[in-house]
Each structure stands twice: as C-alpha cells, then as structure tokens.
Amino acid sequence: MTNGGDTPSTGPIDGPVEPPPDERPLLPRHRRRPAMFEIGGSIRTHSFILISACVFLALLFVWWLLTSGTGMVKPLFLPPPDAVFNTLKEQVNNGELWADMRVSIYRILVGFAAASVLAIPIGVLIGTYRFWEASIEPLVDFVRYMPVVAFVPLTILWSGTSDLQKFEIIWIGTFFQQVLMIMDNTKRVPRDLVDFGRTLGMKDSGILGRIIIRSAAPGIWDSLRITLGWAWTWLVLAELVAATSGLGYRITTAQRFFDTELIIGYILVLGVLGLITDQVMKALGRRFFRYAESER
Amino acid sequence: MSSKLEIRGLGKTFKTRSGELKALEDVNFEIAENEFVSLVGTSGCGKSTLLNIVAGLDHPTEGGAWLDGEPITGPGRDRGMVFQTYTLLPWLNTRQNVEFALRGEDMTRAERRDAAIEQLELVGLSEFVDAYPSQLSGGMRQRVAIARALSYRPEVLLMDEPFGALDALTRRVMQELLTEVWERHRLTVLFITHDVEEAIYISDRVLVMKNRPGKIKEEVEIDLPRPRDFSMISGSHFAELSRQVLEPIHAESKQVVQAAE
Ligand SMILES: Nc1ncnc2c1ncn2[C@@H]1O[C@H](COP(=O)(O)OP(=O)(O)OP(=O)(O)O)[C@@H](O)[C@H]1O
Ligand SMILES: [Mg+2]
Numbered sequence: 001m002t003n004g005g006d007t008p009s010t011g012p013i014d015g016p017v018e019p020p021p022d023e024r025p026l027l028p029r030h031r032r033r034p035a036m037f038e039i040g041g042s043i044r045t046h047s048f049i050l051i052s053a054c055v056f057l058a059l060l061f062v063w064w065l066l067t068s069g070t071g072m073v074k075p076l077f078l079p080p081p082d083a084v085f086n087t088l089k090e091q092v093n094n095g096e097l098w099a100d101m102r103v104s105i106y107r108i109l110v111g112f113a114a115a116s117v118l119a120i121p122i123g124v125l126i127g128t129y130r131f132w133e134a135s136i137e138p139l140v141d142f143v144r145y146m147p148v149v150a151f152v153p154l155t156i157l158w159s160g161t162s163d164l165q166k167f168e169i170i171w172i173g174t175f176f177q178q179v180l181m182i183m184d185n186t187k188r189v190p191r192d193l194v195d196f197g198r199t200l201g202m203k204d205s206g207i208l209g210r211i212i213i214r215s216a217a218p219g220i221w222d223s224l225r226i227t228l229g230w231a232w233t234w235l236v237l238a239e240l241v242a243a244t245s246g247l248g249y250r251i252t253t254a255q256r257f258f259d260t261e262l263i264i265g266y267i268l269v270l271g272v273l274g275l276i277t278d279q280v281m282k283a284l285g286r287r288f289f290r291y292a293e294s295e296r
Numbered sequence: 297m298s299s300k301l302e303i304r305g306l307g308k309t310f311k312t313r314s315g316e317l318k319a320l321e322d323v324n325f326e327i328a329e330n331e332f333v334s335l336v337g338t339s340g341c342g343k344s345t346l347l348n349i350v351a352g353l354d355h356p357t358e359g360g361a362w363l364d365g366e367p368i369t370g371p372g373r374d375r376g377m378v379f380q381t382y383t384l385l386p387w388l389n390t391r392q393n394v395e396f397a398l399r400g401e402d403m404t405r406a407e408r409r410d411a412a413i414e415q416l417e418l419v420g421l422s423e424f425v426d427a428y429p430s431q432l433s434g435g436m437r438q439r440v441a442i443a444r445a446l447s448y449r450p451e452v453l454l455m456d457e458p459f460g461a462l463d464a465l466t467r468r469v470m471q472e473l474l475t476e477v478w479e480r481h482r483l484t485v486l487f488i489t490h491d492v493e494e495a496i497y498i499s500d501r502v503l504v505m506k507n508r509p510g511k512i513k514e515e516v517e518i519d520l521p522r523p524r525d526f527s528m529i530s531g532s533h534f535a536e537l538s539r540q541v542l543e544p545i546h547a548e549s550k551q552v553v554q555a556a557e
Binding site for chain 2: 198199211214292
C-alpha cells in the first residue's frame with residue numbers, strides 16, 4: 001500500500017470518528033512465559049540443575065515416605081534410604097565396592113573398545129560404498145534382531161565365566177547396533193561435500209579420510225555415547241548370570257541372602273556410573289567438536 | 297576468439313523407476329577464454345546436470361564437453377566449482393578451508409598460508425581468517441567458497457546458483473563483489489542462475505535454456521560497458537536486454553501451462 005492515492009485511508013467514513021489521542025495509549029503488555037515453557041525455548045544452566053535436583057530430592061522423599069515415614073512397604077521389599085546408604089558406606093569401607101567397580105569398569109572398557117574399534121571402520125565403509133552395504137548391512141541387521149540374552153548360555157559354553165565371556169556379551173550387544181548407527185552417520189555426510197573433494201582432484205581414499213570421516217565424526221561420537229550406555233546393561237546381564245566378581249555378581253549374591261539394601265545400593269551405583277560416563281562423553285564431544293558450537 | 301570450453305551435441309538421459317528421463321538434449325555452445333557466460337532457465341530444466349557434466353562429476357549419455365580441445369572425462373583441478381549449498385568444511389576455519397584446496401599444490405606451508413590469506417583479502421574477508429564456518433553468515437560462507445575455488449587458479453570457474461540461498465540485499469553485494477573480482481582478474485566463468493537481472497548484470501553473454509528436454513534456446517550478447525555498476529539496471533538498454541532474455545522463457549512457461557491444461 002505504498003502508492004497512497006487521493007483517497008484518505010484513515011478511519012471509517014460513516015462511523016463515529018474518534019478524537020485523536022494526545023497521549024499514546026499504553027500497549028497491552030506482551031504476556032511472556034518463561035522461555036523454558038516455550039516450544040524450542042531456552043533454559044539457564046543453574047535453573048536446569050536446580051530443577052533436576054528437585055526431582056531427585058522429591059523421589060528420595062517419596063521413597064522415605066513409603067518406607068520409614070509410613071511403613072507402608074516392608075524393608076525386605078524396599079529398605080529405607082538410610083539403610084541403603086549405610087550398607088553402601090560399609091561396602092566402601094571394606095573395599096568391596098571399589099574392587100567390584102574396578103572389575104566391571106575394566107570389562108566394559110575392553111568389551112566396548114573391541115566393539116567400537118571394529119564398528120567404526122565397518123560402519124563408515126558400508127555407509128560410503130553400496131557394494132559393502134549390500135554385502136554387510138543385511139547380515140548385521142539380521143544378527144541385530146537376535147536377542148543378546150540368548151547368547152549368554154552360548155558364551156558360557158565358549159568361554160566359561162571368564163572375563164572373555166563378559167567381553168563377548170558386551171561385544172554382541174553393542175557392535176551390531178554401532179555398525180548400523182555409524183553407517184547412518186556416514187550417509188548423512190552432504191553429497192556436495194564429497195563432490196567438492198572430487199572437484200579438487202582428491203582420490204577416493206583422501207575423500208574418505210579427510211572429508212567423510214571428519215564430517216561424520218560428531219555423529220559417530222554421539223552413536224558411541226548412546227551405545228556405551230547400553231553396554232552397561234549387557235555387562236550387568238553377563239555378571240548376573242555367570243561371574244565370580246563385579247557389580248552384577250555382588251547383586252546376585254545379595255539376592256541369595258535377601259540383602260535388599262545391597263541390591264538397591266548397587267543398582268543406584270550403576271545408575272550413577274552410567275550418568276557419569278554419559279556426562280564425560282558429552283563433555284569430550286563438546287571439546288572435540290567445538291567448531292560446531294553455534295550450530296548445535 | 298579461441299574457445300576455451302566447448303559443448304557439442306551433449307545429451308543426458310536419466311534412467312528412473314518410471315522410465316527414461318531426457319534431462320538434456322543436443323546442447324551446443326562455446327565459451328571463449330576469459331568470457332563470463334550465464335546460463336538461465338526455469339527450475340528443473342537441467343542446469344545443474346549440465347554443470348556437473350562440465351565439472352566431471354557426471355557423465356553425458358551423448359556428445360560431450362571439451363576444455364582446451366581435451367575431452368572432459370572426470371573432475372580435475374583445471375575447473376573450480378562453487379556449489380549452491382554451503383560446502384565449507386565445518387571443522388576448519390576460513391583460512392584452513394582455503395588451504396585445504398591448496399594441499400595438492402607444490403607449496404610450502406607458509407606459502408599456502410599466505411596464498412589463502414591473499415585470496416580471502418580478495419573477497420573482503422581478511423578480518424575473518426580465524427572464524428569457523430558456523431560463525432559466518434551465508435554470504436560470507438559463499439565468499440570463502442569463491443576464494444577457495446579461485447585459490448588454485450583453475451582455468452574455468454563453474455558456479456551453480458551460488459547466491460541462490462542468499463537474501464536480496466546480500467545477493468546484490470555478492471554480485472557486485474564477483475563482478476569486481478572478475479573485472480580485475482579475468483577468468484573463464486560458467487555461471488548458473490535463475491535470476492535474469494543477475495545474469496545480465498554480471499555476464500558477457502547469457503544462454504537461455506528451454507525445459508524438457510533441456511536445450512539452449514536463445515543466446516543474448518550483453519554489450520553493457522565494463523566496469524559495470526548498478527545504475528545500469530535502471531537504464532533502457534538493460535530493460536531491452538531483459539526483454540530479450542525473458543521472452544523465450546516466458547513463451548515456454550506459457551507452453552508448459554497450456555500443455556498442463
Ligand atoms: N540423478 C538423477 N536421476 C534422475 N533424474 C534426475 C537426476 N538428477 C536430475 N534429474 C532430473 O533432471 C532434471 C534436471 O535436473 P537439474 O537438477 O539439472 O535441474 P536444474 O535446472 O538445476 O534445476 P534447479 O534450478 O531447480 O536447480 C530434473 O527433472 C531432475 O528431476
Ligand atoms: Mg540446480
């Protein structure tokens with residue numbers, strides 16, 4: 001409406017004409033919700049920590065209420081928080097907790113590393129070349145749907161209750177998932193980035209090493225972080241069934257003596273360990289891929 | 297005039313699930329050394345397909361393209377390409393992105409670094425040599441891409457709607473910059489766009505492509521004086537040139553509409 005002609009466009013012609021206000025009316029205040037309640041909104045770090053801490057504390061309170069508070073649940077099924085805490089303290093003092101953690105962490109590191117070291121090159125390869133995709137992807141997909149639990153008896157047959165058997169379970173549980181996830185990360189590398197490399201006259205090996213892997217790296221790191229979380233589950237599964245040490249083993253023995261405090265204490269320890277690994281992986285990822293900061 | 301780039305009888309047929317799709321048919325044109333030629337046409341008429349074939353990223357099904365009399369069979373450093381999408385490597389800063397293109401050259405590290413900084417100065421980004429792509433605006437990213445493509449001194453620069461994703465004002469700035477750089481350094485350029493005004497403003501010659509199958513329909517010599525400046529756009533000669541370019545496109549879109557009815 002820039003070509004304002006000779007017809008005045010202000011006010012209705014036969015309606016009541018309002019007197020021109022000599023003071024600008026206050027605009028109605030924009031009703032603002034805190035950004036954290038908006039779709040795609042933002043949140044301050046300290047609010048985030050505060051809110052999540054409150055949820056943890058609330059759960060702790062409900063736990064206390066159900067046990068010591070009202071006595072609704074028998075200690076055999078769910079012991080009160082302080083009993084669990086005392087049991088854990090005892091385990092710390094007699095050194096058992098550290099020994100169990102050390103064994104379990106060692107197993108998870110070896111099993112997970114063995115899976116990742118193989119999964120990364122294979123995933124990148126089948127995400128890059130259709131030939132390798134055709135030869136490997138259906139096979140991996142097939143094995144992936146076999147329940148890991150069903151492999152436990154088989155691995156015991158192969159390797160007894162040794163550490164090797166734990167590595168095998170962790171490996172089976174993570175490797176096949178990793179391959180598919182990393183294939184997907186690799187396929188997401190923009191086609192034009194590859195074409196750009198070709199216009200520079202780069203060889204395929206150069207494009208693979210200097211463009212595709214680098215470009216897929218942040219996604220691959222995320223896939224590793226997610227599968228590391230799953231690896232904890234497979235580790236405990238292996239230790240529950242057949243072990244003579246480790247966090248999962250301690251849980252099984254505790255069950256034999258109806259030591260519910262110890263079971264719950266160790267489950268909580270496993271939760272905390274998982275949380276810590278995830279945060280460490282996230283922090284490392286932020287360090288490695290700092291260049292993408294404003295895009296993430 | 298000797299022709300630098302020659303396209304003869306070029307055709308491209310894609311095999312798709314629903315049958316064969318003739319994207320290009322009997323395309324013929326030449327570009328002289330240091331000539332700036334634009335290719336305009338409606339969306340989907342095969343511009344990118346043609347450019348990819350010249351870049352060596354795709355192969356024709358008929359005819360071919362020749363550079364300095366040599367048939368083009370694959371990609372090579374004698375041709376530089378600026379893509380429509382942002383193709384900077386996000387893990388490298390601006391300077392390293394340009395250096396990346398110079399890796400194949402016979403240069404020391406310091407020489408490469410100086411060459412990269414010089415190229416970035418050329419496109420007015422000397423203050424952003426340490427910035428990462430994620431910190432740059434779209435226009436700046438394309439300027440880095442241009443600097444990068446020029447850095448290894450290709451014989452021909454190929455540009456596929458490099459300003460297509462930019463807003464109108466940034467586009468203007470980029471057109472002016474590209475024209476300036478080109479007028480100073482001269483290079484053989486094949487530039488793709490669907491913006492007629494842009495094509496006329498920056499080119500020596502505009503090729504108009506027709507749709508389905510893609511074919512050169514019209515050729516308009518742009519005899520505006522150089523150096524160019526934006527005041528020419530409002531001139532009557534510019535309007536006449538626009539009319540010449542638009543007419544065949546217009547006639548065709550009418551045909552397409554009628555055919556659809
Ligand atoms: N790999 C392919 N397989 C099948 N058909 C294709 C392929 N690439 C392009 N086409 C088809 O060829 C035609 C030309 O495509 P092209 O991308 O060259 O058009 P364009 O002129 O660059 O369009 P735009 O202006 O939208 O970028 C289109 O109809 C497209 O669908
Ligand atoms: Mg295109």
